[in-house]
Ligand code: NDP
């Protein structure tokens with residue numbers, strides 16, 4: 001058995017019942033095969049075995065009281081995976097499906113993603129099985145306070161810097177920082193990113209993941225002489241990433257015809273633009289409603305209980321580009337085949353691991369431009385890194401300054417991924433390129449530190 005296969009088998013054996021973590025490790029390590037022969041020093045120092053083992057996992061109880069005085073108990077966690085390149089960095093996810101397997105897959109991916117950004121950040125992820133849906137502001141506040149009452153002792157601007165992910169946005173970051181500040185008596189804005197501008201955040205951070213994914217996809221399209229102008233685009237989800245993905249595509253002259261949430265999918269053949277996009281922003285960020293209300297308001301099609309990819313497959317909807325922006329494993333092999341059959345030439349991942357391994361193979365076999373999540377959605381954490389820089393400087397940059405830096409970072413991730421793919425014998429393959437480019441920097445740093 002090859003070294004890589006042995007490491008994958010060991011991970012499955014040592015981490016039972018964590019299929020998402022197994023999937024992420026298999027996807028990354030398989031593509032690192034070309035590095036094994038070229039780097040005997042990595043093999044000797046057992047870098048491959050060490051990188052799949054988190055530095056530490058912190059798991060804790062989060063008790064809180066609802067508005068009626070009932071007590072609830074959730075599980076909180078922070079998995080600090082690797083700090084070879086900088087302080088641990090990565091988001092917090094609040095969603096009922098959260099357990100160790102999800103947080104470990106996300107933390108593991110984050111190591112390589114953060115390395116790709118070119119900024120000095122390690123990899124981590126955290127969260128809770130708390131479901132913010134249907135909770136009042138006061139309940140969310142009490143939950144966030146309780147979560148931070150334990151987490152505060154493990155994080156810090158030079159130690160571990162959490163941010164948002166599914167179910168964690170500006171509101172939650174505010175409550176979390178409020179409690180951190182109270183407990184430590186320090187205004188350490190640098191302990192969390194995704195803050196509002198007024199209290200130490202960076203302009204363009206809310207937009208960054210969506211904008212960054214569109215910038216990355218535009219770079220991929222350019223390799224075939226294409227642009228977003230006139231393209232029909234499929235977007236899934238309707239949260240932070242989806243919202244700003246749609247805004248940027250509209251700015252570039254494309255048309256987004258789908259949005260979704262966990263209840264169903266909207267198809268709007270005229271495009272989610274102008275007042276319709278404004279309505280979506282208000283619906284999701286202020287009213288915290290469902291996309292179904294968009295379909296009712298504008299008299300467009302709604303498919304209850306279906307994902308965007310089910311609808312595309314069943315209705316045979318034609319499109320040019322797909323930007324999945326909801327959650328992991330939303331696109332399976334059959335969905336991917338339907339995308340190819342319906343004309344999609346580019347899939348760029350706003351969500352983390354939205355495509356199964358089967359789906360990825362179908363993209364690659366059909367010469368679809370495939371932007372893997374850790375490259376394509378790295379703009380979010382990249383601007384988090386820029387937020388940390390601004391906090392250290394005690395200065396705030398303009399929108400243009402941050403947006404230009406984000407654009408340059410996405411271009412460099414694209415260029416570095418292609419260069420690594422070429423150097424390791426997989427020309428044009430962004431999956432190999434992104435994983436190898438991200439890995440090399442971390443592996444070299446780990447080597448430099450010795451056996452720690
Ligand atoms: P939000 O909570 O703002 O939005 C999530 C969206 O995805 C919602 O529309 C939600 O619907 C939908 N969704 C979530 N879980 C499921 C599910 N199990 N099935 C169907 N739909 C689902 O999160 P973000 O937009 O921040 O995150 C979206 C994706 O992007 C995630 O994969 C995240 O890891 C990734 N990402 C986020 C970054 C960021 O900066 N925020 C950075 C890089 C990646 P509903 O409201 O019904 O739950």
Ligand code: 2IT
Pocket residue numbers: 089090091092113161162163164165193352377378380381382384
């Ligand atoms: O998956 C991700 O990269 C994020 N949720 C953003 C992490 C961050 O620290 O900004």
